[in-house]
Amino acid sequence: MIVCRYVMSVFTAVFLLCTGTAQAFEPLPEKSAYHVTQGGILSLTLGKQASGQSQIKAFDIDWPCRQKDDGVRCWIGVDLATEPGLYTASWQAGSATKKLQFNVEKGDFRISRITVEKNMATFDEASLKRLRADQQALKQSYVRQVDGQPDLDLLLKPAEGVTSTPFGAQRYVNGEARSPHSGVDIAAAEGTAVIAPLAGEVILAASMFLNGNTLVIGHGNGLVSVFSHLKQMDVKLGDYVRQGQVIAQIGQTGRATGPHLHWGLRFRQARVDPYALTH
Ligand SMILES: [Zn+2]
Known part of the structure; x- marks a missing residue:
């Protein structure tokens, strides 16, 4: 199950275990449910099973994560001039590499x-x-x-x-x-x-x-x-x-x-x- 909560121009994605076994993540959807506009900050919450996670990679840059009450929150900065399109964020969970895709949309700049x-x-x-x-x-x-x-x-x-x-x-x-x-x-x-x-x-x-x-x-x-x-x-x-x-x-x-x-x-x-x- 994946729950999304819209915060300002940013979606907060909450990952929940879909079974009781460790590291049993929901498969990635064909199209990304995660959206952010150019110049936005993508805020992701990895579930409690990601405890200790300190960074997540996107755009070839390591972005910081922080332990919160509801899991591990990670923030990805999307530069103003980022080409709109589909991108991948990845993180290490033990020996496995977890991934998710997010969509960068064109900003409505005046x-x-x-x-x-x-x-x-x-x-x-x-x-x-x-x-x-x-x-x-x-x-x-x-x-x-x-x-x-x-x-x-x-x-x-x-x-x-x-x-x-x-x-x-x-x-x-x-x-x-x-x-x-x-x-x-x-x-x-x-x-x-x-x-x-x-x-x-x-x-x-x-x-x-x-x-x-x-x-x-x-x-x-x-x-x-x-x-x-x-x-x-x-x-x-x-x-x-x-x-x-x-x-x-x-x-x-x-x-x-x-x-x-x-x-x-x-x-x-x-x-x-x-x-x-x-x-
Ligand atoms: Zn100014």
């Missing part, structure tokens, strides 16, 4: 157009140099090893406000196509508190050209939050923060058309929708 001053859309050599350095620093932070085994089910929204630009939006800046929006923009009054969505370590605190004042928090297991356009940063590099701790204030530093928080979430480098699992 188009977002912004108009900014010319020097914030076309860049001179000095600005390009800053931009590249910023991108490099961010890239390095996404792969920083941080201790911690975050429970993704507990992810909090870091600020109250209105979602002004959703995840995945195709951006046009002064009419020119740019890379898709890799986070969510939460518009709120300047000075609104930003809290840590999960506990973690501050792995980057910098003033960036386009992103403005930016904090990156590593939550462990390759889960990383990026917060940009901050008015003020209340924590510094190397600090450990508790879940819910105030870490910054919303602002409009860098390239911003009004005060808002840009919150990006990377999961083992995959660009995922921060709202995929928030409460």
Whole structure:
């Protein structure tokens, strides 16, 4: 028997033993019952018999699992640009390799157009140099090893406000196509508190050209939050923060058309929708 529970854009699949004997799994269906959209997080619950399971493989990447009351929960990040189609997740159960298939569906991403001053859309050599350095620093932070085994089910929204630009939006800046929006923009009054969505370590605190004042928090297991356009940063590099701790204030530093928080979430480098699992 297989039970599916829809949580936000994610299906939670619960595996139950179909007989009393160990490792007697339901055969895989012809078509997958597990769906996730581009940029989503697939949340799977392996039954109690999978106790001790610490990871699951998909897209050639090992994804973390965690013991929960109802079994072992595993999370798979599906990058924004993943080609839609059928994929396989696999895990070791003793000497056997267990598999399941899941379907990645095309995300319904909207188009977002912004108009900014010319020097914030076309860049001179000095600005390009800053931009590249910023991108490099961010890239390095996404792969920083941080201790911690975050429970993704507990992810909090870091600020109250209105979602002004959703995840995945195709951006046009002064009419020119740019890379898709890799986070969510939460518009709120300047000075609104930003809290840590999960506990973690501050792995980057910098003033960036386009992103403005930016904090990156590593939550462990390759889960990383990026917060940009901050008015003020209340924590510094190397600090450990508790879940819910105030870490910054919303602002409009860098390239911003009004005060808002840009919150990006990377999961083992995959660009995922921060709202995929928030409460
Ligand atoms: Zn943004």
